[in-house]
Amino acid sequence: MKVSEAMSAPAAAVPPRTSVAEAARQMAAQGVGSVLVVQDGALLGIVTDRDLAVRGLGGGLESEAPVDAVMSAQVITVDAADDIHVAYRLFRRFGVRRLPVVDERRVVGMLTVDDLFLDVFQRLADLLGPIAWSVLEEPPGPP
Numbered sequence: 001m002k003v004s005e006a007m008s009a010p011a012a013a014v015p016p017r018t019s020v021a022e023a024a025r026q027m028a029a030q031g032v033g034s035v036l037v038v039q040d041g042a043l044l045g046i047v048t049d050r051d052l053a054v055r056g057l058g059g060g061l062e063s064e065a066p067v068d069a070v071m072s073a074q075v076i077t078v079d080a081a082d083d084i085h086v087a088y089r090l091f092r093r094f095g096v097r098r099l100p101v102v103d104e105r106r107v108v109g110m111l112t113v114d115d116l117f118l119d120v121f122q123r124l125a126d127l128l129g130p131i132a133w134s135v136l137e138e139p140p141g142p143p
Contacts, residue, residue: 003087004080006119007101009109013038014067016045020056021063023047034098034110037071041106045071046098077102078111084119087111 013036014023023035027049037045047067055061055070076094078087080103087099091113101109 001084001119002080003078003082003084003101003111004103004109006084006087006115007080007109007111008115009101011036011100011107011110013107014047015039016068016071017066019064020047020052020061020067020070023067024049024052027052032110035067036075036100036107036110037067038107043075043077043100043102043105043107044068045073046075046100047071048098075100079103080108084116088116091116 012026012030012032012034014026016037016039018026018037026035027033034046034048036043037047045068047070051070051072056065057063059070061069076090076096076099078090078099078101080101090096090099097113099111100107101111
């Protein structure tokens with residue numbers, strides 16, 4: 001399976017001069033825990049809800065401060081054409097919960113640990129489905 005098949009698209013993104021308050025509103029409206037900071041399609045950084053709380057408000061920044069003041073500029077990415085196992089390795093190696101997905105250096109989506117959980121659960125359901133049905137069809141009785 002390719003990363004592009006498991007990712008969410010489009011990724012929630014804001015320009016670098018967006019206020020931290022607006023970034024928080026965007027996260028709430030889209031039901032996500034992060035936004036990518038993008039300018040002209042190029043990824044500049046990522047801002048998570050934790051960044052907003054710790055570096056933003058906890059760091060004494062005003063709600064109108066720009067997101068580029070709290071973003072993490074070092075962003076680990078994965079290519080849309082990569083096999084999903086590449087993403088598994090990146091999550092494990094770097095200990096991140098989100099991977100922006102790029103294609104030709106342009107942001108095309110977001111892959112999260114939750115997306116991989118869904119993939120694992122679907123694979124388990126596919127594997128165990130026939131077994132579960134056979135167990136349900138057999139009448140209970142002595143072993």
